[in-house]
Amino acid sequence: MDNLFYEYILNPSKRIYWLYILSSILISLVYLYFHKNERKLIFSKKYWLHKSTRLDFYYFFISHFIKVLILLPMLFGVKEVAIFTYRILLKNFGFYLNVDFTYGQIILFYTLAIFIFSDLSRYFLHRLLHTNKFLWRFHKVHHSAKILNPLTFYRVHPLENFLFGLRYSLVIGIVTGVFIYFFGAKFNIYSIFGVNIFLFIFSILGTNLRHSPIKLSYLKYLEYIFISPRQHQIHHSVKFYNKNFGGYLAIWDTLFGSLKLSSEAKIIKLGLRKKEMKNYETVGGLLFSPLIFKRKENNEKYKECKDYKKFNFMYFRNIFVKCLHLCKSIKNRFKGAKGFR
């Protein structure tokens, strides 16, 4: 129990770090000062002792131990991917060292690159979890919450946790490997308490409110760029669950046509449809229901998403082909260019 406390409440890289919770409470109090009619729910027993809230609490402990005992030992690290990427680049393009930028500029580029590519990959993986029939069964665990609270963030099936861990190692590893290739191994990241400065800023500005009843939205134009708490709540709704896949940035939703502004979705009911919710109401159900396949399934919700199937295949195929072309043109351009030996 003590370990869990240190691991989550005193760890700035975790969503429920005490400072982020404190800032979220302060933002909530300011919000509730101006929205008197919404005070009732947040101060009620109905919210804090709701079946869904209690399930989040129990599931948080169980899933933590599954993560530590089973998932983490299975994942490979960022370091291995970075070294692998660096070696591939070295083998194919030869030695290169850019000396045109200052140390400060390199750190800024690296911090930004990590944040942007991490967020972009999070968007694609999240969208895939909705559009792939097999993966949707597992992602339903997160969407089965009827009431949102900061622990709902951890209501995620171990398989989804594993996929996000894999994504993290791959993306951060590749970006780091590319930077080592271009700028050498001596660079760092702009951080506060060891956390990427951008993540820290977003977290302190109330990322926790996404999983809360506080319906905080941003100015319309800001919601095209950043995901507001209300926009993520819209993603948790029965009706608009196939909108707002973004993590921190809404740019990806804007670009790929899945954005829903807070002003466009009025009253929202959270969770899944009744039939889909049936097996996702206990800790055991959350863990094992996605693994039990029945012949006739209620996949109405999935059917609504089928339009994205085409999007997935075409986008990933096009991205892959474009990357190949880009690599070839870079290879040709850099051959014999300044800096190569």
Ligand SMILES: [Zn+2]
């Ligand atoms: Zn989702």
Ligand SMILES: [Zn+2]
């Ligand atoms: Zn969520």
